Amino acid sequence: MTLKYENVSFTYPGATTGIFDISLEIGKGELLAIIGASGSGKSTILKLLAGFVSPDRGRIVIDDKDVSALSPEARRLGVVFQNYALFPHMRLWENVAYPLKVRGVAKGERQSRALDMLGRVGMRNRADDLPAALSGGQQQRVALARALVFDPQGLLLDEPLSALDASLRVEMRDEILRVQRASGIATLLVTHDQEEALSIADKVAVMRDGRLVQIGTPRELYETPANAYVAGFVGQSNLWQGKVRSHGVVESEIGSFACDTQGRSPGDAVTVFVRPERVLPVADSEPKSAGGELPASHFSGVVDADRYLGPIRRIDLKVSGGLIRLETHLRDAVTSVRIPADAIRLLPAN
Amino acid sequence: MSVRASRKALAAFALPGCITLGLFFLLPVGAVMSGALTDGGAFVRLVNDPVFWNGLKGTLVLGTAAPLFSLIVGFCIALTLARLAPKARTAALIAISLPLTFSGLIVAYGFILLLGRAGFVTLLLAKLGFDPAVIGGFIFSPFGLGLAYSYYLVPRVVLIVLPAISNFDRNQLIAARSLGAGAGRALIDVMLPQIAPSLVAAFCLTSAVAVGAYGTALALVGTQVNILPLVLYSKISETGTDLPAASAASLVLIAICVLIISLGEAVGRKGGASKVTRQN
Numbered sequence: 001m002t003l004k005y006e007n008v009s010f011t012y013p014g015a016t017t018g019i020f021d022i023s024l025e026i027g028k029g030e031l032l033a034i035i036g037a038s039g040s041g042k043s044t045i046l047k048l049l050a051g052f053v054s055p056d057r058g059r060i061v062i063d064d065k066d067v068s069a070l071s072p073e074a075r076r077l078g079v080v081f082q083n084y085a086l087f088p089h090m091r092l093w094e095n096v097a098y099p100l101k102v103r104g105v106a107k108g109e110r111q112s113r114a115l116d117m118l119g120r121v122g123m124r125n126r127a128d129d130l131p132a133a134l135s136g137g138q139q140q141r142v143a144l145a146r147a148l149v150f151d152p153q154g155l156l157l158d159e160p161l162s163a164l165d166a167s168l169r170v171e172m173r174d175e176i177l178r179v180q181r182a183s184g185i186a187t188l189l190v191t192h193d194q195e196e197a198l199s200i201a202d203k204v205a206v207m208r209d210g211r212l213v214q215i216g217t218p219r220e221l222y223e224t225p226a227n228a229y230v231a232g233f234v235g236q237s238n239l240w241q242g243k244v245r246s247h248g249v250v251e252s253e254i255g256s257f258a259c260d261t262q263g264r265s266p267g268d269a270v271t272v273f274v275r276p277e278r279v280l281p282v283a284d285s286e287p288k289s290a291g292g293e294l295p296a297s298h299f300s301g302v303v304d305a306d307r308y309l310g311p312i313r314r315i316d317l318k319v320s321g322g323l324i325r326l327e328t329h330l331r332d333a334v335t336s337v338r339i340p341a342d343a344i345r346l347l348p349a350n
Numbered sequence: 351m352s353v354r355a356s357r358k359a360l361a362a363f364a365l366p367g368c369i370t371l372g373l374f375f376l377l378p379v380g381a382v383m384s385g386a387l388t389d390g391g392a393f394v395r396l397v398n399d400p401v402f403w404n405g406l407k408g409t410l411v412l413g414t415a416a417p418l419f420s421l422i423v424g425f426c427i428a429l430t431l432a433r434l435a436p437k438a439r440t441a442a443l444i445a446i447s448l449p450l451t452f453s454g455l456i457v458a459y460g461f462i463l464l465l466g467r468a469g470f471v472t473l474l475l476a477k478l479g480f481d482p483a484v485i486g487g488f489i490f491s492p493f494g495l496g497l498a499y500s501y502y503l504v505p506r507v508v509l510i511v512l513p514a515i516s517n518f519d520r521n522q523l524i525a526a527r528s529l530g531a532g533a534g535r536a537l538i539d540v541m542l543p544q545i546a547p548s549l550v551a552a553f554c555l556t557s558a559v560a561v562g563a564y565g566t567a568l569a570l571v572g573t574q575v576n577i578l579p580l581v582l583y584s585k586i587s588e589t590g591t592d593l594p595a596a597s598a599a600s601l602v603l604i605a606i607c608v609l610i611i612s613l614g615e616a617v618g619r620k621g622g623a624s625k626v627t628r629q630n
Contacts, residue, residue: 079528081521085525087525089544098539102531156528
């Protein structure tokens with residue numbers, strides 16, 4: 001089953017916010033994550049697919065069938081909500097069996113299928129409990145079981161981990177991935193947590209002001225962001241405004257960079273983008289041309305902030321004209337850095 | 351850390367309530383009880399009177415039908431109010447609560463002016479070809495009386511049910527829809543069981559009010575419709591005054607109201623207890 005948005009637009013009544021001309025496709029067994037700041041329209045994307053709101057323009061297509069006008073119950077999609085929305089008056093197995101009950105499945109069969117599904121998420125031994133007796137992570141497992149028990153055409157996850165502790169979140173996202181892979185179902189994950197998206201999604205879409213800014217694999221998004229917004233939103237980044245001075249050299253607010261300027265002409269305005277982990281500390285004794293880099297990509301300064309993050313340190317180095325953020329596992333003092341040419345990407349100027 | 355009030359302070363706070371309860375409830379009930387029991391034949395005369403049995407039947411029918419109708423209407427209104435913005439909800443609640451400030455007599459006259467034989471709506475419908483005798487007679491029938499009762503029962507239902515609906519997590523309904531339930535089924539399977547205690551409480555309270563209501567009934571139907579409050583009225587105001595039998599009828603009315611309220615409490619407690627048990 002594939003889930004598709006075809007040129008979908010939607011604005012909320014009496015407001016200008018919404019989503020505009022969105023086209024997306026989620027293939028069978030694929031997990032697409034949508035990330036974006038608050039109000040970027042990522043939850044609206046989910047609501048449109050689930051049928052909670054209808055598009056003003058465009059089509060929602062499930063397995064080649066236009067479902068834009070269908071009610072939520074007719075779309076056969078499993079949804080896991082941010083607060084899980086378990087029914088507090090029903091036991092766990094009754095919660096999981098509910099989609100089967102409304103489809104007229106006999107009690108014996110629905111109980112058996114619900115118990116089986118609870119077993120798949122490791123909750124079978126709690127089948128007779130009420131949701132109130134469970135922790136957040138356990139409720140999340142039950143919500144996942146309930147969303148999958150009726151073999152839906154797609155799985156929609158609306159910030160499913162945001163209510164959990166950081167440690168449990170990591171455990172649960174692996175659990176979600178395991179269950180999703182086992183069921184081979186097209187899945188849409190809406191989250192504000194970029195780490196969550198990058199770690200479990202096959203593809204990630206970045207939204208901004210109701211528009212799709214970039215879609216790609218987590219690696220594409222991280223290493224080759226389309227613009228400064230994506231670069232800044234996904235992971236840590238250094239972004240400096242600059243101009244191409246000559247072939248292979250870019251002049252920026254903090255100095256000059258030696259990098260690939262192919263496709264750009266001298267005088268073109270650019271944003272210089274470097275990930276902090278690609279910035280390399282230089283020992284005082286190391287010659288400035290070490291590593292075959294041009295001296296243009298070397299910078300010296302004083303440490304403005306040094307954050308200890310366990311395995312690494314995140315350092316802000318104050319240099320002439322601005323800051324360089326770097327991440328290093330070294331414990332030594334840092335006063336000079338170099339940036340290899342292949343670590344530098346030129347993005348459109350802001 | 352909690353601060354405990356002294357026994358004396360607690361007693362001082364409870365005193366006004368106790369005095370009020372004694373003066374305006376226990377004393378009158380005691381007087382009524384004494385009136386009914388000192389005359390040994392009062393209850394016998396009452397149970398041998400077919401008017402009493404007809405009145406009891408009418409009271410039970412009215413005390414069930416009017417609250418049931420009010421519950422359905424009030425529930426729908428509360429559902430709508432729960433979706434409104436807080437300011438709009440407050441304004442609507444003030445408007446809805448207004449009928450509670452009116453006496454039963456005013457309500458009755460209002461209905462007569464509106465739906466009576468020369469009422470505004472009756473005349474309007476007559477112009478459209480409806481029979482004014484039928485339309486105008488409706489408000490003076492048991493059904494019309496039930497409608498008039500609903501006028502001040504519906505606000506009570508709304509005020510009791512609205513907090514439960516407002517606190518209900520609507521995501522559960524959305525979840526039920528996404529899991530395959532239609533809108534009605536989601537409401538019945540998911541919302542109603544959770545707000546059932548407040549619905550039962552609303553029904554019992556409005557039923558008790560309907561059973562004891564007197565002014566509206568007297569103004570609208572006089573003694574044409576047999577209900578216990580009017581039987582009681584006839585026993586203290588007509589030529590055949592029988593105060594001991596009236597006291598006995600009062601006790602029957604009180605017993606019915608106590609029974610209804612106790613039933614509501616029992617159901618409410620059972621719901622709460624089963625919730626606790628299931629959670630354990």
